[in-house]
Each structure stands twice: as structure tokens, then as C-alpha cells.
Amino acid sequence: MLLRQLEYLVALAREGHFARAAAACFVSQPSLSAGIRKLESDLDVPLVQHGARFEGLTPEGERVLHRARRILHERDALQQELAEMRGQLTGTLRLGAIPTAMTVTSLLTTQFCEHHQQVTIELESLSSRDIMRRLAEFEIDAALTYLDDGALQGVRKFPLYEEQYLLLTPGDGPCAGQSDVSWAQAAEVPLVLLSRRMRNRRILDEFFAAESATASPAVETDTVDGLYAHLASGRWSSVISHAWLHMFGIPAGMRVVRLKEPDASRRPSVGLVVAAHARESAMVRALLAVAGGAGVRDALDALLKAHLDS
Amino acid sequence: MLLRQLEYLVALAREGHFARAAAACFVSQPSLSAGIRKLESDLDVPLVQHGARFEGLTPEGERVLHRARRILHERDALQQELAEMRGQLTGTLRLGAIPTAMTVTSLLTTQFCEHHQQVTIELESLSSRDIMRRLAEFEIDAALTYLDDGALQGVRKFPLYEEQYLLLTPGDGPCAGQSDVSWAQAAEVPLVLLSRRMRNRRILDEFFAAESATASPAVETDTVDGLYAHLASGRWSSVISHAWLHMFGIPAGMRVVRLKEPDASRRPSVGLVVAAHARESAMVRALLAVAGGAGVRDALDALLKAHLDS
């Protein structure tokens, strides 16, 4: 049994396609095919359902796949550990983030890159469900997401900040002059919001519902930049997270107004999650060290204060 | 990096000797040497301190060694898992036991062998410290030892029985007719006991001390069979665990007398320990399944009752 063959299996399961998996492994398609068959003969068990096309793994194949991921992860951790002993981390830090947390990743990555200049970072926008899957399959090292998600199991959580909400509204709009607005008020203005499929939106809807209001956005989109793109027209308002300020600031001609919180202690917590089994990865340890000292919460709070004062 | 090379490294660390490690891997000495050097060049780090003789691993080597053991263990677990899916476990169950628990292992192994006829069992007598080391280094799957040992860390415990103590004494001796004896009384008769280095003996000494008595054995030995060998002469008595009855029974011309317990709730607990990381090993799971249903405690209790009644 060769580690290479395990890589083939993992790639095949990921790509669901022999030729693409081979390309991902930088080998020819026959090589990958042969590797899989060799693995099958070594383990004396069929791993893939052989047919005209790729039709998934056998039950045994799934089990082997799981083990293979663990073995390969151990190997990667070994190499990272050695790199760490040499004084510098190398390789790739693979980060995921839900779209609404994407904006703050730079607060982490810039500091991380300063400390570990040999590391390249892969940052991917993912749904919270995908984050869990990718963590479990060793395909990302860590992710930024809401921490109060019931589906977060088998992970370790590291809070970074608590989300606060602002109404971003045209300077000449009805709410622009107020020091704060209620959620019910906000529901009355023309809105652009994220899609209902997204966790951020569902949180907002809960706040609206708490004041017996319902938001009826004119536009729904599934990315934060898509949302801002619409705001630029000056026709709409939106409810934004204070964490987004640091990325886009406040578009020209607009104002932010704080949304009255029914209960400040229930601000949704956003933070890093890492697989419970990744505790011993040098890369993850380095990330957590940076995250611990990054002062994300304070930086965002200061930014919020500055924007509200202006 | 090849799995084989990791095996070489583990073997080398274990044997402390290139030629012996090679023999353990069933390869020639140059092959093992080459494998180690290849591993060093692949990882680009020296792993062994190269000198005229083997002088230990480098710090990096120790780290790699640790990872190597984990990787190889994952591989073994994979193969066991497949064997389990085929309906029968194969391979080797590697068990350790402290000498005083050695006698009861057969209660587990016989049942285990019945359920899993393809599995061979390696049973080794080990000190409790060695048990911890071997578990950590993936060299044994599980072990029988005292569970109230402070050094038991990073393991999962599964109690099997609580040790009760008996005075095994010549039929014509002073205590033979009594229904029970105190520890102070027992300290007065000529004794054969286990060595002070052994945990069982230290437990006995605590019981003696609780009655302000001190045992002064005429003979100390470090194996249970060595102890029984002396008892055969009919000159000595000994304090035995009730678990030993099932192995040696009661030698001809001798009697067992129960030792009065100051506090029955403080009987030392004996059980299985497995490495915390071994939870997902098919072999370990099978062992625990057998151990759970073996009724070791009841079997030993019944045996004790039978011998005391006779």
C-alpha cells in the first residue's frame, strides 16, 4: 500500500471522475486507474463500483477513504511539524469562510502572512454545511463561521467577535439623521438583503420578527459584494454587519445608523472552527496563535465607533 | 515518503540497532540503512545521529517517529476494519498484562478466540510503566492493569473485577481453621510475597500498614508462578489475589482463608486499558465487546465462593 495510491483514492472521491482526479494528482489517467486497482488488489477488496462511468465507491471504499484521509493528514502534519522546527512554516493554509465572515478574514491573514512568510493561503467562500464537510475530510484547515450553529460538531471553536448590525442607508433617506433605528423601522425602507438560504439573513429575520416586522427586500443576493453593488445605486438600504465596514467602508452619499439591539448579549458570535483532530497540526496552531493575538474584536469595535462618530 | 521507510524508523527506534531492526523488518541491513537515509533526504532533515554506532535519534527524528507510529497505526486500523467488514477479524491482538493480572487473561482470550478464530493473540507480561509506553507507541492494543494508577493518562479504562485477598496457607498451619484472618495475623506467619517493586505488593503493604503490621516475607519473587512454586513446599503462606485461584487452584494440603477487609469499597480495581486513540480500531472494539460480556467479575466471585466453601 502506497501513500500515493491513497492520494489517488481521495482525489477520485473528490472529483468523481478518473481523468480529473488524475489531473489533480498530476499523473496520467491510466496511472491513476492502475493505482486504484493496485490498491484494491493490495487490500483485496473492491473500492470503486466499476462500470462504464464512475459510479461512486463501494462501502469498503468509503471506509478506506476515511482512513486514507487520516493517514494523509498525519503525513502532512509531519511535514508541517518539521518545517516548524526549522523555524518557519511552509505550505498552504487552507481557510474557509461563510460569505458574511469573508470580509474580516484579511484581519487574520495579513498578520498570519507577516509571521509566516513562506505560507500561502487558500481562502474559499463556503456554506456552513460545506465547512463542516471540508473540515471532516481534511480539505480545509480552519474556517470562519457562526459559532452558535447546532451543526458544529467534532470541532473546536475560537470566538473572534460578536456581530452587530447597522442600517446602511442613503444620506437623504428618512433614517439617515437618527442616532439609531428600530428593526421595525428598518423593515419599512427599501432593502437589499442576503438570500434567505444564508445564515446571516436568517439571523436578521429573527430580529425583525422579534419586533413583529417582516423584511421584504426588493433584491436578494448571495454575496456581500453583490449586496454592496446594489447599494451603490443610492436607491436602497441594507442591514449590514459591523464587520463589513472594514472592507467596504461607507459608500459615498450613505450613512450608517445603529440598529437598536433588543439584547446585546445575544449578538451572534463569529469565530474560527478547526477540526477536533487538527489540534496537533503546526499550521493550525500557528493560525490560532495569530487569531488569539489579532484583536479582531477590538479592531472592529474601533472601526464601528469611528464610523458612527463621523 | 514510503510507509515502509516509516516502519524502518519505528523498528530502528525500538531495536536501537540497524541490523536487528532490519531483521525485524525481514530485510537486509543495507536495505534498512538505505531506507532511513532515503527518508532523511525526502524530509530533508537528519533523523538519526550518525556515528560509528547507533546513538539515538535526533530531536526531529523523535517527532517523525511519533508521527510514523500514528500513520502506521492508521494503516493497520484500516486493514483491520476491512477484515471486520468481511465478517472476521484477522491479524494479531497484542495484549499486555501486569504479572498479577496475567492469570485472568485466559478468561478473556478464550472467549475472544472463540469469536475470532482468525486472530492470533500475543500476550506479554509488562510492568505498568511499560504498559503505558507500549500503548503510546502502538506496540500493544490493550492491557490488563490496576485502574487506580495515577500514571494512567491518555487511556480509556474498562473495569473487569476488584481484587480480593486471601491467605493461602498450609492446612496444618495456625490460621487454617479460621473463617477469616486479619492482616496483622497474616503478617505473623512465614510469608512468600511478590517483590516490593510490584504494584500488587505495594497494595498489600498498605493493607498491612493499616493494621500497623509489617510483612517480612522470607522470599520475594517477581512472578506469580515463582510464588506458587515456593508455596508447593508447604513451608510458607502467601497473600494471593482471588483472581489467581482460577489458574492454580489451591495446592494440595493447603487452604485459603479470607483476609478481613477494612473497607470493601477500596478493593483495587483491575481492568482493561486501551489507548484513547485506539477507539476506532476494529481489534480493540472486538476485545472490548468480549470483555464487556465475559462476566469476569462473576466468574471470579463464583470461583472464590466455591473455594471458600470447600
Add this chain to the structure above:
DNA sequence: ATGAGCCGATAGACGGCGCCTATCGGAGCC
């Protein structure tokens, strides 16, 4: 129905490297 296109398996050749046996160089020891 038939041909185009995609997918995975097969054939055959090349080359790396893991393994062997045989031997060497060096350290420690009577």
C-alpha cells in the same frame, strides 16, 4: 438507427528505486 463524444480499461515500453549480496572502513577491546 447511427455517428460523435466522453469515459475508463488495456497494451507495451521505459526508468526509477527498493532490494539483494559482497565488501569496506572505523571504533572498541582483549
Add this chain to the structure above:
DNA sequence: GGCTCCGATAGGCGCCGTCTATCGGCTCAT
């Protein structure tokens, strides 16, 4: 100084992982 033990080196063999080229079969559209 010779003996012994240990690990490194030399050189050859053979397996197998890799490649390119091609085949067989399925799906789908014309």
C-alpha cells in the same frame, strides 16, 4: 595489533509505477 562488531558503500537485479497510444462501451443528439 589482530579480532569483533557495526554501519556504510558498491554494484547488479527486478519489480512496479509511470508514460503514450489505443481500444471498448455507454450516452446522447441528429
